[in-house]
Amino acid sequence: MQFARVIGTLVATRKAEGLEGVKFLIVQPLDKQRQPAGEPVVAADGTAQAGPGELVFIIAIREAALTLPVTFVPVDHAVVGIVDEVDIV
């Protein structure tokens, strides 16, 4: 899992079966110092509670879909948690 910043939201009315009710966020992946690293991606919100501006952590590939109510869905990035505190030495 990696850090990411929520920078936007996305709405799609017509989408693959199983994705009804899933919230999509646009997130910017971050490096360890929480600086942007790589291209922004669209991620499903596995917490259902994240919003723009928040520092979150994301999971990629197959595990992303496992954060959602229906787990066999076409999703490759998902927000798994909202970060309260980071302590890096």
Place this chain on the structure above:
Amino acid sequence: MYIGRVSGTVVATIKNELFVGRKLLVVDRLDLAGHPTAKYDIAVDMVQAGVGDLVLVLDEGNSARQIVGREPDGAIRAVIVGIVDQVALEEDARAGV
């Protein structure tokens, strides 16, 4: 699996239920010479590792789910599965990095 160095901790209240009660650590991926690379993972600790420890990190979903006993649908990938005591490498392998 890869060798990493624990460099920090992450606290989150709102998170996937699988992570409730589990410790999340930031682990830097190391090169063969033991230097941190730009890559890192936020990993679940299963061996009571702490900041500064040299650790063995697994980054594969099915194995991770087996370790936490959450097959087949646990949303987990990166797990700290060992604390490294010693690494022996051929001299040129270490120098070749």
